[in-house]
Amino acid sequence: MKLRNSLNFRGYPERREIEYYDGENKTLEVNDFELVWSLLEILKEGTLDEKHQDIQIWKTKININNEEFDNLVSILKDNNLLINYPNDIEEFEYEFTKRQNDFLSNYDKTLGSMELSNKINKIKAVIIGAGTIGSTLAITLAKLGVGELILIDNDSVQLRNIKPQLLFDLNDVNKKKIKVIEKRIKNSEPYTKITTIDKKVLGINDISSLNLEGYQYIFGCFDDATESLHNDIIKFSQSNGIKYIQTGYFNDNTLVSNLCSQNGHNSLKESYRDYYTPYYIGENRGTIIQSLAASLLISRLIIEDVFDFDQNTKKLDNIDFDFLDIKINTSREETNNKLIEVAQKIMPLDEKKLNRKINYIREYVENNETVNEQIEMEITSIYQVFNLLQSVYNLEEISLEKPYLKFMDFLYSVDSDLEEGIENLYLSYKDIISNIMVEYDNRSLHIFHALGLLNEIEDYTKKQQLQDVIYKAIYSNIDEIINLLLKYKLHFIEHTDLNEYLVEVIGINNSILSAFNLSVQKQYKFLLDQTMETLFKESDKGDYLHYYNRGHFSDYYEAKEIIIESLQGVSESLLPPDFLEHIERMLENNYVIFENDSTKSDINQNVYFPSIKENIIVLKFENDWESFFTVFHELGHSYFNLSYKESFFDDSSQIINEIVAYYFEITCIKAILTNNQLSGEFKDELAEQYIARIHKVVLNTFGIHLLESEIFDYIKDNRTFNIKDFLDIRKKFDKHNIFENVKFKNQEHSYLNVFLNSNFIFEPFSNILEPISYFIAVFLFENGSNEKYSTILQIKQRLNNGETSLEQFLSSFTNMTNEELLEVSAKYLNSLISYLKEINIRK
The missing domain is CATH 3.90.930 (Outer Surface Protein A; domain 3)
Structure with a gap:
């Protein structure tokens, strides 16, 4: 080796x-x-x-x-x-082909360098014309490793050919071009067989009379052929399984077209229709630029063909080269979407290439007792790419559904933690939710669209009516949803050690969970009173239908502009230089993809690919303040992800990732509120809306966590669960001591909304992540050093060092016990809410 x-x-x-x-x-x-x-x-x-x-x-x-x-x-x-090169390869051949084999092994390592070289060596091609393009193409194909060439031309080398045509020199004047080229190839490429024919191609018989069995290409590099001759060659090529590739140049463009494709055939018709005239005065304009450009483009075409050797149609139909600007037109619509760009760095988006990559990974895993880190990272990254693509595209429409199913089948076969039956529960749930419709005001609305509308309607009676039909729409599907929940929870209870799950998946242990539950329950009533003063008018306090309106942005472009402009005026002492740079790069270069599909609840995806150090964020943007704050949160994930080494998948934990994202979010909000260039009205609105954000993230989500815990315990004890059981538990929950003296109105018709949250069903105890992470993030922000953004630098250093268990991470910032830290965090959170309320009083 x-x-x-x-x-x-x-x-x-x-x-x-x-x-x-x-x-x-x-x-x-x-x-x-x-x-x-x-x-x-x-x-x-x-x-x-x-x-x-x-x-x-x-x-x-x-x-x-x-x-x-x-x-x-x-x-x-x-x-x-x-x-490990084959033992039977001669030293001469090894040295002669080494560079090319090394290059090809990078191009598609799932095939291997020697296999690619062998495939290229089996290629047979005809070149009609040995002029500016044809002569350079002949030596290029030979050096690429093409096995057999037939070169057809009857011209001799002229003085005017020397400068634009690569192979000829002054000693070749008046010699037959094909003989000069044949000699050059034989002297430099001993593994290419070349046949020369001294003839001018005038009709199809000049081609059909040749023995072209096993040939894959005819390259037309001649410039005085009629449209009829081209059509005859097209028909001959198609009937013999050959691709007819026409090359040439017009004005300053070098053209390469697969005339056997529909697009190529059409372009031929259009070119003769638009440009042919019997009245023409001119001369050959070809230079070394055109000859090299055509050879480059055809080399690319052949490399792509090698990867899809048995396909009858090609992606690459028409290419033109305009000096240094290469433009490629393909049969599949291309896009500048960053998601596609990043996805292509992780895996090929061509169905056949992707299937081959999946086969390679499967074979490797099946033939090795242990899987190396690189393969593990590839598997994880491919899985994440599929999840991202599914959040934006229909996989079937982009020809990736079959590779996705193939990949998932592979995962089911090797990952004992990923069972196909459990995955199917989730898919069934998504299918149910995507089909829940609400009939309201002579319109048929998707359930999530209806919930958004509930927030916008001002008329109280209409709010009640819409809330009622939403409840009924969910209730009509509730038996199916609860059945999925029961199956999943029972499977989890039977197959999972809870403490091990909390540590490995969430990143906390039972001790921290218990300490947090006690701490929050002590402070819950006080914090609830604090936030409800802002969320509700006194007369409407506790009325679900008067829950605080989430505000409005015209669209995400406005939100992006506000985010960047708001932070640009912040003092340099508060934020490190790369902080704003990262935000601008993510937003302005489209690494954040905003979606507004009202039929989806789980669009939000934030994925980091450590192998290429790139983040992609897909967000459901609903033109409200909550979406605005979510952008900061997800940018926080992407900012601190870059501090991890390539061991990100092994080192990172959900709890640490959420803590640092909320820290980033709080830092941005506080920084914006200190920006003197912003209007007081904007800051007032931001402060008020951020109190609503805290209520949702900490108090509301903690309440969902407690409700989920009671349901979990009920299923564990009784092994059954239905809608009656849920409603009984839910009504008792309203009397929990954390809600002492708080009277809710119109809440019963919102009971079932929790089932629209997939985390509530399929990610046990994940609802504790947000409140506990926010508590600790507030602690880090308020307890941090006053030195110039030192806490941010400390966090990045901890992540870079791999100190990502909660205990390790926190030990860098405090010596407090869990109970002490959470108690102080609650006080800091109260101070933050008071600070925001003071700003909002000015309103």
């Missing part, structure tokens, strides 16, 4: 990282940089066998045993840093 020097390794001892390029930028994190790098230095000059003696000396020098060495070599193998 030999080190793949072509990956261009770059070592950074201070970071203990080795970066390389394997079709994409990769990072290998190592514990002992000098150990690994010194081995790479040895292997760069030969194979493991050839360097056996040097390796033995090295092992003795650094005191490493055989087992440790084998483990190190395994790491290099697992990350595809070593390559």
Whole structure:
């Protein structure tokens, strides 16, 4: 085995990282940089066998045993840093083809470099014309590794051909072009067979008389053919399974068209219709630019064909090259959407290539007892890409439904924690929710659209009417939904250790959960009174139908503009330089994708891909303040995600990620409120709306957590659950001591709304995440040092060091016990609400 020097390794001892390029930028994190790098230095000059003696000396020098060495070599193998060329390849062929094999191994490592080279070597092509494009194309295809070429031309080299045509020099004047090219190829490309035919192609018989069995391409590089001749070649090619690729240049554009495709055939008709005239005066304008451009574009076409070798139609139909600007028109509609751009860095979006990648991963996992970190990261990243794509697109419409099902089938087969039956429960739930419609005011509204409308209607009677029909719409589906909930909860109870789940999934243990429950319940009534003073008028206090209106933005463009402008005026002492830079980059470069599909409740996705250090955020933006604050929260995730190393999937935990996102959110809100360039009216509205945000995140969500806990205990004890059981539990819950002296009105018709939240059903105890994370985020913000944004820097350092268990993380900021910290957090939260209320009083 030999080190793949072509990956261009770059070592950074201070970071203990080795970066390389394997079709994409990769990072290998190592514990002992000098150990690994010194081995790479040895292997760069030969194979493991050839360097056996040097390796033995090295092992003795650094005191490493055989087992440790084998483990190190395994790491290099697992990350595809070593390559094993076939034993039967001759040294001449190895050296002759090495660079190309290295390049191709990066292009699609799921096939392997030698297999790609062999496929290219099986290609057979005809080139009609040996002029500016044809002569350069011939040597290009030969150097690309094409196995057989037929070159047809009857011209001789003229003085005017020397400068624009790559292969000819002054000694070749008056020689037949095809003979000069044949000699050049034989002298430089011994693995390409070339046949030359001294003829001018005038009719289809000049092509059909050739034995073209097994040929894949005819490249038309001649400029005086009639439309009729082109059509004849098209028909001949199609009947023989050959692609007819026409090349040429018009004015300053170099053109490459697959005339066997529908688009190519149409472009041929249009070009003759629009440009042909028997009245023409001119001369050949071709230069070295056109010859190289055409060869480049055709090389790309062939590489793509190699990956889809048995397809009859091609994605690449028409290409033109305008000096240094390459434009590509494909049969699949392309988009500048950042989601697509980032997704393509993780996995191919072509169905066949993606299926091949999935097969490669499946075979690797099935044939290896342990799976290396790189493959694990690829599997996780592909899963996340599919989730992102599903939140924006219909997978069937973008030809990715079949690969998705294939990938999920693979996951079910290897991941004992991911059971197909449980996944199907979630899919059934989504299907039910997506079909709940509400009939109101002579309109048929989706359930989420109706809930949004409830917030906007001002007439109290109409609010009551709409609330009633919403309740009935949910109730008509409630038996099915509760049945799914029961099945999932029973499965969870039977197969999951609760404390282990809390630690591994949520990031907290039972001790912290109990301490938080006690702390919040002590403070709940006081905090509830604080927020309800803002949420309700005194006369309407506790009336669900008068729950605070969420405000309004005209659209997300306005929200984006306000976010950026609001933070631009903030003092540099409050925010580090990269803080605003990150927000601007995410928003202005479309890394945040705003959706407004009223039929979906779970659009929101925030995914970080550590292998490429990119975040993509998909948000449901409902033109209200809650959506506005959610943007800050998700930007917080993306900002602090960048502090993790490539071990993000192993190191990160939900609780820490939520804490730092809320810290970012609070930092932005407080920074905006100190911006003297903003109007007092805007700050007043922001303060008022953020109190509503705190009520929802902390108090409302904590209430849902308590309700879920009671339902969980009921199912655990009784092994059954129905709508009557739920309503009984819900009515008793209204009398919980945390609601002492609080009277709610019109709330019974909102009881079932909780079933529209998929987390309530399928993510046990996840509702504790938001309130506990917010508590701790407020503590970090208020308890932090007054020095210039030092807490932000501390958080980033903790994440970079992998200190991401809750205990590790908090130990950097305080020595308090959990109980003490949560008690202080409650006081800080009360202070924050009071601060916001003081700003709002001015209103």
